[in-house]
Amino acid sequence: MDFTRDDFPEGFVFGAATAAYQIEGHRFGRAGPTHWDSFAKGPGNVVRAEDGATACDHYHRFEEDLDLLKAGGFDAYRFSTSWARVMPDGRSVNPEGLDFYDRLVDATLERGLKPFQTLYHWDLPSALADRGGWTNRDTALAFADFSETISARIGDRVASTATINEPWCVAWLSHFLGHHAPGLRDIRAAARAMHHILLAHGLAVERLRGMGRDALGIVLNFERALPASDSEADRAATDLQDQIYNRWFLEAIAHGRYPEGALSGLAPHMPEGWQDDMALISQPIDWLGVNYYTRSLIRSAPDAPWPALAPVEGPLPKTQMGWEIYPEGLHHFLLRARDALNLPVYVTENGMAWDDSLEAGAVQDSERQRFMAAHIDAARRAVADGVDLRGFFYWSLLDNYEWAFGYEKRFGLVHVDFETLERTPKASYHALAAALSR
Numbered sequence: 001m002d003f004t005r006d007d008f009p010e011g012f013v014f015g016a017a018t019a020a021y022q023i024e025g026h027r028f029g030r031a032g033p034t035h036w037d038s039f040a041k042g043p044g045n046v047v048r049a050e051d052g053a054t055a056c057d058h059y060h061r062f063e064e065d066l067d068l069l070k071a072g073g074f075d076a077y078r079f080s081t082s083w084a085r086v087m088p089d090g091r092s093v094n095p096e097g098l099d100f101y102d103r104l105v106d107a108t109l110e111r112g113l114k115p116f117q118t119l120y121h122w123d124l125p126s127a128l129a130d131r132g133g134w135t136n137r138d139t140a141l142a143f144a145d146f147s148e149t150i151s152a153r154i155g156d157r158v159a160s161t162a163t164i165n166e167p168w169c170v171a172w173l174s175h176f177l178g179h180h181a182p183g184l185r186d187i188r189a190a191a192r193a194m195h196h197i198l199l200a201h202g203l204a205v206e207r208l209r210g211m212g213r214d215a216l217g218i219v220l221n222f223e224r225a226l227p228a229s230d231s232e233a234d235r236a237a238t239d240l241q242d243q244i245y246n247r248w249f250l251e252a253i254a255h256g257r258y259p260e261g262a263l264s265g266l267a268p269h270m271p272e273g274w275q276d277d278m279a280l281i282s283q284p285i286d287w288l289g290v291n292y293y294t295r296s297l298i299r300s301a302p303d304a305p306w307p308a309l310a311p312v313e314g315p316l317p318k319t320q321m322g323w324e325i326y327p328e329g330l331h332h333f334l335l336r337a338r339d340a341l342n343l344p345v346y347v348t349e350n351g352m353a354w355d356d357s358l359e360a361g362a363v364q365d366s367e368r369q370r371f372m373a374a375h376i377d378a379a380r381r382a383v384a385d386g387v388d389l390r391g392f393f394y395w396s397l398l399d400n401y402e403w404a405f406g407y408e409k410r411f412g413l414v415h416v417d418f419e420t421l422e423r424t425p426k427a428s429y430h431a432l433a434a435a436l437s438r
Contacts, residue, residue: 001373001435007380013114013391014436015076016069016413017349019121019165020085022400023058023065026051026123029096032088035129036122036403039181047406052123055401056416062104064423065397066111068414072429073436076114078348078393079104080121080165081150083143090125090142098153105154114159116348116393118219119147119204121165122180122403133182134170134193137271140200147204151211160215161208162289162348163201167249168221170197179404187306191269195277198252202280219289219348220249222336224329225298228312233300237309241298244307246333254340256282265306287390288337289348292330292375294323319371320353320409327374334382334389344390350375351395353402353409356426363415363426372428394432398423 005012021036040051058065069077083090085097108115120143128139147163155161164170174180176190184190201218208216225241227234243259251257256278258266301310316324330350337345352371356363376392383389399412407418413429416422 001369001376001431003373003376003380003435004438005436008383009389012389013075013346015074015078015114015116015391015393016397017078017393017395018058018080018397018400019118020080020082021052021055021121021123022396022402023056023398024052024082024085025054025057025059026082026084027053028057028059029085029100030088030094031082031085031097032090032094033126034084034123035126035133035181038126038129039183042183045181045183046404047408050401050406052401056398057421058398059100061421063107065414066107066113068423068425068429069113069397070111072413072425072433074113076116076159076391076393077108077397078116078118080118081154082123083120083146084123084125086150087125087146088127090128091145093149098150101150101154105157109157115154115157116160116162117154117158118162118165119143119150120163120170120200122170124181129182134175134196134200135189136192137196137199140196140203143200144203144207148207148211151208151213155208155211155213160217160287161213162217162219163204164197165219166221166291167194167197167201167218168245172244187266188269191266192271194248194266195270195274198249198281199277201253202277202283205283205285206280215286217285217287217289217346218253219291220246220253221291221293221349222246222329222333223293224295224326224332226295228297228299231300233302234298237300237307238298240307241296241309246336250336250340252278252281253285253288254282285341285343287344287346288341289346290330290333290337291349291395292333292347293321293350293352294319295326295329320355321405323352325352325371325374327378330375331378331382331385334379334387335385338382338387344388346390347375347379347392349393349395351411353411356399356410356415358415358417358424361424363424365426365428368426368428369431372432
């Protein structure tokens, strides 16, 4: 990799990211059931009906994993705190869950790493899912209580706190497209989840500010939408896709409004009085996280229900997920974040899945190295264009439970044998470590 730390501003943070349910092993430490546990048991929802019961057993092996970060010359560890581990029923506290995150943060700091906490990365307690989950306003209120509880234990030692990871996935992907838990395809459920997940963000920020916390932000996922043709219909469909996927969340946080095209389809299904929440949703935050992986080509689908659009397979090289490799999209969204909020920005996730194989004790993943180098270069160009970029987190530190794809897709810098749980740093890990040491 041809970059050095001198290519980025002083104090720039390089890290790797994980998520609780994807790595910890949810059967440990008296964690409660989540809607992912039950979703995984439904026919066809998850590859081989796999779940996060054991995952990478980070619960017992977190010190080994933090040693990998330290040995690689990283500056920070982005992790999430499982709501169902801290509050198994969504409301009652599990002391073992709090103790685990206490140990995790202390161990992170002991290695000279900065802990970047994410409050919610999709593991909704089943007890709250039973009452409607994110379609129910009460879930947002319960989330504020969880936020206060976990912050009271570790919030004085974390470098920053993100409220929600990827609200589009929590709401649209899960309630309209049905690909993630709870697996709904219901526009009314989607509209309410699209609003309530942002309300949860606003309530959590309000609660944590009241505790004197700072360095508060949210992590949005962005996908570059481009028209499949130059036709007026495809351009209009692409604009609507951008509104639903990208602008809905960014404009709500930055300006206290939802984009008109997306709202035209969702407004009839929104919860009553939603407008009264917009000031809370758009209260000031301290930074924005940008997750970016790919682009999509969009065509009009006039015979389909609203939003009457569909993706088209593109011509670019693709990752194991079938996602096109398009680094320019990261540069685009870093500039959009700058223009919308004029706040510090972090690349909180960027990475690729590949069909990695362990041969003679090593993993040669030159494709991932090229992917990383191209996207780090896009981030470097964004800095040159005036983005106040403060850090870059690779997704992910470890091969892990990749949600609906089970253990089939490998995003990690570190290979995990899911039978023995042995960790093997890949060539990409060593290449990135070498660049960070220069």
